[in-house]
Amino acid sequence: MNPTCYQNWIHLDLKGMIPSESRLIEWLDRMHSGGITTVIFEYEDRYPWQTFPGTFRKGYERTGWEKIWAHCKILGLEVIPLVQTYGHLEWLLKHEEWSKYRCDGRVNLLCPQHPGVRQLITSWLNEVAHLHPDARYIHIGMDEVYHMGQCPVCRKRAECSPQGTNQILLEHARFVCETVARLGKRPIVWGDMLQECPESGIGSLPPETVICEWNYRNGEGEDIPKLRLGGKVAMMGASAIRCNYPTWNRLVGALPERIENITRWKKFAFNTGDVSVVIHTVWARSRGLAAVYGPWEGWLPAFDAVIARESSDAIMRGMTLLQRGHDTGHHQQIEEAGAEMKNLHSSDPFEEQALRWWEIALRYYAELHVLFYRVLGQEELYGARFWQGADPDLVVVSEQVHDGLVQRLTSLEVDVRDWLKKNEWSDAEEFLEERIRSLRRVAMRVPSLR
Ligand SMILES: [Zn+2]
Incomplete structure (x- = not known):
């Protein structure tokens, strides 16, 4: 052969x-x-x-x-x-x-x-x-x-x-x-x-x-x-x-x-x-x-x-940002990568939509880390109060994190739905339920310490 x-x-x-x-x-x-x-x-x-x-x-x-x-x-x-x-x-x-x-x-x-x-x-x-x-x-x-x-x-x-x-x-x-x-x-x-x-x-x-x-x-x-x-x-x-x-x-x-x-x-x-x-x-x-x-x-x-199709510079840069965002555990750095992604554009409609989806993926990943902070931070505060007493200031900060997170997840859900609709994908509701609303459900389960 x-x-x-x-x-x-x-x-x-x-x-x-x-x-x-x-x-x-x-x-x-x-x-x-x-x-x-x-x-x-x-x-x-x-x-x-x-x-x-x-x-x-x-x-x-x-x-x-x-x-x-x-x-x-x-x-x-x-x-x-x-x-x-x-x-x-x-x-x-x-x-x-x-x-x-x-x-x-x-x-x-x-x-x-x-x-x-x-x-x-x-x-x-x-x-x-x-x-x-x-x-x-x-x-x-x-x-x-x-x-x-x-x-x-x-x-x-x-x-x-x-x-x-x-x-x-x-x-x-x-x-x-x-x-x-x-x-x-x-x-x-x-x-x-x-x-x-x-x-x-x-x-x-x-x-x-x-x-x-x-x-x-x-x-x-x-x-x-x-x-x-x-x-x-x-x-x-x-x-x-x-x-x-x-x-x-x-x-x-x-x-x-x-x-x-x-x-x-x-x-x-x-x-x-x-x-x-x-x-x-x-x-x-x-x-x-x-x-x-x-x-x-x-x-x-x-x-x-x-198909050995050469990717544009924007896609190459976008891939680097996506990886950088996924490699760090710090939500601010993920957000920075996302902000840079936002400025990348391509004249190829497939590439343009890939960049916009990666921007969404980094937003999701940043919120996931805020969620870790909120869930585990709250458990830590809950534990601490039995030893040293409750710090009302820390409780307020934790609640503010919660409110901001829920608000941003709601807006992320809207943007994901819009993107999926624009690009004509099926099963958007299933995707939102499994992959986006799941984060909000976890956030909502955290009991308030107020
Ligand atoms: Zn059998």
Whole structure:
């Protein structure tokens, strides 16, 4: 293989916030103009599946999806559906009607031994294939099924096999891959769980199978695919534009490590030719029922690293300020970084919105530190009064901090809502509840010492 011949694909996880149909098209245009050949949509419950009535969560209706797919076709951007067929199925199994398919009662895990499961998956894959007649692949997920094989039926099955629970994984993977292959498509499977399986077991998957090794870390040598199959099964690799970060104390994760991860994968693909495709993933929550990550604009430089688009000076300066703000624990220094961010502007509308979102992210981070001061400072005063007596002046200062904080959080909420509305993001209320009002709720729980 010519090592320079690899492709960059983008994966969009739709389990969190999604842009409006027209904004999504603008994002796709930008990525396509930068050389992205394929988009993978991880649909979750954002499509009104006939197989799973009653599960559709507001997003793009069927007609909206048809417009999006048609636009991709005009661009020559291949669309690949991703549907999880083992774990990460919270969107489905959380519903009472579908909970009977859980393995060991787990809300995210399907039981492959349930008598109705194979028919259900076959029917779903038929529907998926029918909606994507031009797609050469269907991505079937199957990552992170750490709790597989624990219900009584699965356990019994595992005990009968020398490969234990891996046998359950391999049998289920084989069934799903064969079903996809029969539909004339190639199945893509995440590689993490297969690492523990013997090579013979992996070799028993149908020849159409493509294994995708994801690695979102950055250490030397760490982003090299670990699965070595002697060329028996085709390989792809995956980086993360956005993945797990501490949602409870940041509105944007650390960007330099994302850019490093993307760059290392691209170099690896280019230099070695060991992977034919690098899928650059954009995750929307750490798991199905966890907090939403927020709008993509916050991670714009990572998107741009994928398409090798040079960032403006304002964005480079903005990234430095964001990092400086996140690296300090002092609210005044965070506010200073935010004030400097306010003066940065770009003529590129995506970059301009990224800068405005980072300004909001620093305001949030500054208030978080005021909240620490208020909550822990108040507890300290509460403790001190039993030893030395109460100092009314300190109590007044603490109450003033509280009043200012609540006022600023209220104004931050308004500004976040306005920004999300202007940029046409879904699920603004959920974002505000989980990520902004949560701070105010904590502040309000602090009892007064007056
Ligand atoms: Zn089970």
